[in-house]
Amino acid sequence: MSPDTEARADVPEPPFRILPRITDRNRFFWTAGAEGELRFLRCRDDGTYVHPPAPVCPVCLGKRLEPETVSGRATLLTYSINHQAWMPGPELPYVVAIVGIDEQEGLRLTTNLVNCPHGRIEIGMRLQVTFEEHDGEVWLPLFEPLREG
Numbered sequence: 001m002s003p004d005t006e007a008r009a010d011v012p013e014p015p016f017r018i019l020p021r022i023t024d025r026n027r028f029f030w031t032a033g034a035e036g037e038l039r040f041l042r043c044r045d046d047g048t049y050v051h052p053p054a055p056v057c058p059v060c061l062g063k064r065l066e067p068e069t070v071s072g073r074a075t076l077l078t079y080s081i082n083h084q085a086w087m088p089g090p091e092l093p094y095v096v097a098i099v100g101i102d103e104q105e106g107l108r109l110t111t112n113l114v115n116c117p118h119g120r121i122e123i124g125m126r127l128q129v130t131f132e133e134h135d136g137e138v139w140l141p142l143f144e145p146l147r148e149g
Contacts (some may be wrong), residue, residue, distance in 0.1 A: 014132045015090040017140065023077070025051045028067035033131030033139020040107065042068040049104045072129035074099035074143060077108065081118055099127055099143050115144040 016116035022030055029051075030040040041050040049070070056063055081098040095113035100106075113121065114130065126146040131139040 014134055016088040017090070017132075017134065018087075019134055019138050019140075022138065025055075029053060030138045030140075032067070033133065033141060034066045036131065037069045038072045038101075038129045038141050039067040039069050040101070040103075042066040049101070049107045051107060051109065061111070070101055070103045073102045073146065074109070074127045074129070075102070076113065076121070076123055076125045076127055076143075078123065079113060081121075081122060088137070095121065097143065109141065111140075116144045119127075120145075 003097050018097055020026065020030055022100050022142050027132060028039050030043075042048070042062060042065065043050060043057035044064035045058060046060045048057050048059045049068075050065055052055060053065075055065075057065060076131070077098045077100050079095050081093050083093045085092055090112065095116070095118065097111055097113040099109050101109060101113060128146045129142040131145050132142055133139050
């Protein structure tokens, strides 16, 4: 067994998920987790973050959009605890959440809330990004309670 294999032996396999189709337009978003970063497109003309990725800024219609790393901190806006097995996937029950990214009012992401007992979930709770790697190609941004310090 190689050292890399030994190091991964105690890491649980991520749950089955339907993974996104990676394109030149969204690759930066789905692969930034390899560096532990969350990235969104940002308009170089007016500073607006754009998500999902689009070819033009929805505010100024500028085309100078480039990926930019954000803090990875967010606020829980709403959530649902899913108890229904619609297909193979995360262990039930799991939390589907909409989070507001700190850098811009209205910049939201639909994700999963992890590493949080369901009884402790509260609208408005502070969160931080964590990533779930799939085959070294996709890093899904998930959120967990913010660790102070």
